[in-house]
Amino acid sequence: MKQRTARTVRRSTTRVLVAILFAGLTACMTNPATGERQFSLISMDQEIQMGSQADLQIAQSMGIYPDDRLQAYVSELGTTMAATTEWPELPWTFRVVDDDTVNAFALPGGFVYVTRGILSHFNSEAQLAGVLGHEIAHITARHGATRLTRMQMTQLGVGLAMVLEPRFQRIAPLAGAGMQLLFLSFSRSDEQEADELGVRYMAGMGYDPEALISVMETLRRVSEAGGQGRLPEWLATHPHPENRQDDIRGHAAALEPQEYVSDRREEYLRRIDGIVYGPDPREGYMLGGSFHHPTLRFVLEFPLGWTVINQKQAVIALSEERDASVQLTISEETSIDAAARNLYDTEGVDGVGITRVRINGLPAGVGAFSVPTEQGLIEGSAAFIEYDGRIFQLIGYSAASTWEAYRRQVTPSLESFRPLTDRRALAVEPMRLDVTRVARATSLRALYDSYYNGTTPAVSIEQIALINQLEPDSRLAAGTLVKMVHGSPPR
Numbered sequence: 001m002k003q004r005t006a007r008t009v010r011r012s013t014t015r016v017l018v019a020i021l022f023a024g025l026t027a028c029m030t031n032p033a034t035g036e037r038q039f040s041l042i043s044m045d046q047e048i049q050m051g052s053q054a055d056l057q058i059a060q061s062m063g064i065y066p067d068d069r070l071q072a073y074v075s076e077l078g079t080t081m082a083a084t085t086e087w088p089e090l091p092w093t094f095r096v097v098d099d100d101t102v103n104a105f106a107l108p109g110g111f112v113y114v115t116r117g118i119l120s121h122f123n124s125e126a127q128l129a130g131v132l133g134h135e136i137a138h139i140t141a142r143h144g145a146t147r148l149t150r151m152q153m154t155q156l157g158v159g160l161a162m163v164l165e166p167r168f169q170r171i172a173p174l175a176g177a178g179m180q181l182l183f184l185s186f187s188r189s190d191e192q193e194a195d196e197l198g199v200r201y202m203a204g205m206g207y208d209p210e211a212l213i214s215v216m217e218t219l220r221r222v223s224e225a226g227g228q229g230r231l232p233e234w235l236a237t238h239p240h241p242e243n244r245q246d247d248i249r250g251h252a253a254a255l256e257p258q259e260y261v262s263d264r265r266e267e268y269l270r271r272i273d274g275i276v277y278g279p280d281p282r283e284g285y286m287l288g289g290s291f292h293h294p295t296l297r298f299v300l301e302f303p304l305g306w307t308v309i310n311q312k313q314a315v316i317a318l319s320e321e322r323d324a325s326v327q328l329t330i331s332e333e334t335s336i337d338a339a340a341r342n343l344y345d346t347e348g349v350d351g352v353g354i355t356r357v358r359i360n361g362l363p364a365g366v367g368a369f370s371v372p373t374e375q376g377l378i379e380g381s382a383a384f385i386e387y388d389g390r391i392f393q394l395i396g397y398s399a400a401s402t403w404e405a406y407r408r409q410v411t412p413s414l415e416s417f418r419p420l421t422d423r424r425a426l427a428v429e430p431m432r433l434d435v436t437r438v439a440r441a442t443s444l445r446a447l448y449d450s451y452y453n454g455t456t457p458a459v460s461i462e463q464i465a466l467i468n469q470l471e472p473d474s475r476l477a478a479g480t481l482v483k484m485v486h487g488s489p490p491r
């Protein structure tokens with residue numbers, strides 16, 4: 001969870017609708033037929049406006065990586081390339097999002113995103129250019145204007161979640177925070193066209209399209225290493241990987257013969273030296289069953305065995321059966337009473353209001369509530385806690401039929417909120433990429449062993465090989481730049 005930076009109070013008058021969606025993934029999709037009809041009718045201005053709105057929500061839900069120089073670098077490369085396309089007049093925007101997944105995506109209207117996770121897997125500027133070219137192509141070919149779908153919850157690593165409609169979201173914002181689920185998912189012909197155009201764009205800038213093929217190979221390895229049950233993010237937004245490497249070679253061969261410039265490997269590696277690698281524990285991490293948040297300085301216990309999802313605007317725990325949830329958010333209000341009113345004034349929400357108490361010494365208000373939904377009555381408990389100049393709101397709920405049992409797990413969780421005082425936890429640092437130059441010829445494995453000599457390696461040799469697009473026993477010439485990872489996860 002991230003410190004709130006923008007006030008986004010919603011005052012919708014739509015009636016509260018709480019939908020509990022079970023493992024059937026299609027259930028949580030927008031009706032694609034309706035969506036497609038709507039989006040195919042939109043004008044260019046509407047497309048830009050739609051992209052701008054989604055861009056704000058992406059910034060809020062995923063976060064923009066806080067490194068101005070890296071942002072400027074990616075933005076300049078992207079903008080220069082976009083100016084060579086069929087649609088140079090779009091207000092092109094390129095952003096590095098603060099997310100450790102390996103992904104890149106585009107929104108209608110000229111918005112292109114790469115995660116810091118994918119940046120740490122590239123090994124040259126040419127590779128970055130290849131992916132930017134592909135994303136730019138989805139926009140110039142207007143693929144997004146005809147195909148905007150909601151991605152599945154598996155993106156979060158959970159098979160199911162509760163989705164709450166707008167009025168309830170300011171209290172329990174899973175669906176709102178889940179804006180990151182709103183990605184474009186393209187058809188096979190869209191992907192082929194984006195590859196063809198993207199190859200032309202990158203080659204036009206002087207980069208050898210072979211670089212895009214090595215990216216495809218890395219993405220394949222990332223998917224494999226991700227293991228079962230984990231949806232590879234890039235494949236989710238860019239499906240149909242079949243034969244793409246051959247196709248890209250074909251597109252490249254069809255271009256006018258040309259001399260390609262350097263892939264700018266060293267320049268690129270220098271740019272990403274020191275970027276955050278893996279999850280950033282400063283924005284929350286689980287340790288020994290407790291959720292720690294060093295930036296907001298609190299600790300919270302979630303019920304044992306529940307799945308905890310840490311999003312920028314909310315921390316959400318789901319029961320093993322995925323039929324109960326505890327959600328933590330920061331209220332936009334400045335008092336316990338005002339925050340509580342937000343809940344109880346919501347249309348359809350029933351309850352007598354809060355009782356003032358102290359939770360681990362902190363001023364708080366607790367109360368019960370119920371909400372009728374199409375799936376039946378929801379019952380829950382709420383706690384509003386004043387701490388460090390903010391109102392933290394905790395909501396636990398399930399269907400009325402199971403609430404009595406879940407209440408016994410949820411109440412202790414709500415009452416466990418307390419200040420984080422452990423100095424080590426407060427001072428936690430993320431892992432970072434460390435680009436080092438090989439002094440004399442060696443193997444990656446030997447370099448790895450000497451780099452982590454006497455310490456517990458933060459990442460495996462296989463992981464280091466993957467991000468360097470090498471094998472563990474690859475030979476390294478003297479003078480080669482290699483990415484290592486320093487730091488370690490909280491323990």
Ligand SMILES: [Zn+2]
Pocket residue numbers: 134138186191194237238
């Ligand atoms: Zn694509």
